Amino acid sequence: MIHGESYKPIIAEAAKMAIGEENIYERVFIFELLKDKNDPNAVAGAVGFSVRQPKFYVFKAKAVLLATGGATLLFRPRSTGEAAGRTWYAIFDTGSGYYMGLKAGAMLTQFEYRFIPFRFKDGYGPVG
DSSP: OOOHHHHHHHHHHHHHHHHOGGGOOOSEEEEEEEEOSSOTTOEEEEEEEESSSSOEEEEEOSOOOOOOOOBOSOSOOSOOGGGGGOOSSOTTOBSHHHHHHHHTTOOOOSOOOOOOOEEETTEEEOOO
16 A cells, blocks of 8 residues: 655656656756746746756746645634644745745735634644
């Protein structure tokens, strides 16, 4: 049986085999989207830097998918003790995608601005 923590290495290995390891950039912090000079409504790439090495990257692309996640832990939880640090979404979802999309001129609609968990004594749980 494959458990959740096993998915990422399995998917990563399949991606490396499919597109080639030389086409994968890991641990690159993207901080700016580049607009297309011929089409002001299109994004043509991104700019970022390595979080492990002194390298700066400029990516050109035909299509850009912004998949930075939502914004979690913006509001202080009501739980105390051990349950105060529990969350069902990644703690590093900072909302940076909202900023980059807005700065690039995207209309931000249908976003989940706040996670409202099902609450029970000393913890949180997923809704549904």
